[in-house]
Amino acid sequence: METxxxxxxxxxxxxVVVLLLAILIGSTITIPWFIFIPLVIIAFAVAASKSKRRxxx
Numbered sequence: 001m002e003t004x005x006x007x008x009x010x011x012x013x014x015x016v017v018v019l020l021l022a023i024l025i026g027s028t029i030t031i032p033w034f035i036f037i038p039l040v041i042i043a044f045a046v047a048a049s050k051s052k053r054r055x056x057x
Contacts (some may be wrong), residue, residue, distance in 0.1 A: 006047035011040060 022029045031039075 003044065003048045006050060007040075007044035010043040010047060014039065014043065 018029055020032070
């Protein structure tokens with residue numbers, strides 16, 4: 001459950017960064033699904049590795 005929560009947090013932070021970038025540029029940013037899905041997988045993989053590292057301590 002910790003991995004899921006941490007992965008969601010990383011995704012939310014990424015979306016906020018993209019939103020702020022869109023506001024600064026003053027445009028619409030479109031992220032295609034074939035780029036977004038791997039980013040979600042990477043976010044959860046990083047969260048899982050951080051959880052595993054914490055468990056090893």
